[in-house]
Amino acid sequence: MKLNKFILTFSTICVALALANSVLAQTAPAKKKLKLAFVSNNAANFWTIARRGTEEAQKNLGNVDVMFRIPSTGSAAEQQQLLDDLLAAGVDGIAVSPVDPANQTEALDQIAKKTLLITHDSDAPTSKRVCYIGTDNFAAGVEAGKLIKEALPKGGKIMVFVGKSDAQNAADRFGGIKKELEGSNVKIIDIRTDDTDTVRAQKNAEDTLVKYPDVACLVGLWSYNGPAILNAVKDGGKAGKVKIVCFDEEADVLNGIAEGVIY
Numbered sequence: 001m002k003l004n005k006f007i008l009t010f011s012t013i014c015v016a017l018a019l020a021n022s023v024l025a026q027t028a029p030a031k032k033k034l035k036l037a038f039v040s041n042n043a044a045n046f047w048t049i050a051r052r053g054t055e056e057a058q059k060n061l062g063n064v065d066v067m068f069r070i071p072s073t074g075s076a077a078e079q080q081q082l083l084d085d086l087l088a089a090g091v092d093g094i095a096v097s098p099v100d101p102a103n104q105t106e107a108l109d110q111i112a113k114k115t116l117l118i119t120h121d122s123d124a125p126t127s128k129r130v131c132y133i134g135t136d137n138f139a140a141g142v143e144a145g146k147l148i149k150e151a152l153p154k155g156g157k158i159m160v161f162v163g164k165s166d167a168q169n170a171a172d173r174f175g176g177i178k179k180e181l182e183g184s185n186v187k188i189i190d191i192r193t194d195d196t197d198t199v200r201a202q203k204n205a206e207d208t209l210v211k212y213p214d215v216a217c218l219v220g221l222w223s224y225n226g227p228a229i230l231n232a233v234k235d236g237g238k239a240g241k242v243k244i245v246c247f248d249e250e251a252d253v254l255n256g257i258a259e260g261v262i263y
Helices: 005-026 046-061 076-088 101-114 137-151 168-181 198-211 225-235 251-259
Strands: 034-039 064-069 093-096 116-120 156-162 186-193 215-220 243-246
Touching: 034 046, 034 076, 046 064, 064 076, 076 093, 076 101, 101 116, 137 168, 137 215, 137 243, 156 168, 156 198, 156 225, 168 186, 186 198, 198 215, 198 225, 215 225, 225 243, 225 251
Parallel strands: 034 064, 034 093, 093 116, 156 186, 156 215, 215 243
Antiparallel strands: none
């Protein structure tokens, strides 16, 4: 499933604009250069496009410095440390994709008391963030479910893969898929997580092909899951036999779509 680069770039510019404009509205007309921060939830290549968006926003706005932070391990603890460090550095606003929103809400609320807080990509809906900017992930999951049904007109078994199932975007995408597949002949075997480890992501797909030889479709919810699934299917000699449906637009995914291997 493709996500046009323009949408992500535009969204990241919107994040920076929202941060800048909200902060400016709350401060005196002094010409202060604002310090803003953009924090991802992992180190996937997906975030390269987002970084370019923040760089474009910084250039266009002129009165902001944007710090881009990536938790290398993709853990909630590492992300929280990055957020704490940014607060200590006196940032005027933070945009974050929470790793574990249910367990981070209290910490996010504390951040929201000290600086402007926005969520992006994946929300923390019960937190005191100002707003969420990003995809309607439940609706995106519904669209993925439609593609799965198109790819499997007679139904079949599917396995779903993601980095962390408790991330809000993962939960919403999976929820949308399950909603769309209700009453169909498509059966979800399970969901496999990899903690944003790309090697483990591919191993999960490889293991699924061995353990469930009748699996009909593999579904990737995060950007790197698509390439991991693609490699596993090709290495297993099942390209074209096992369908693939995935999110985002990693280069390997786009190539897989062009080859007709990814639906």
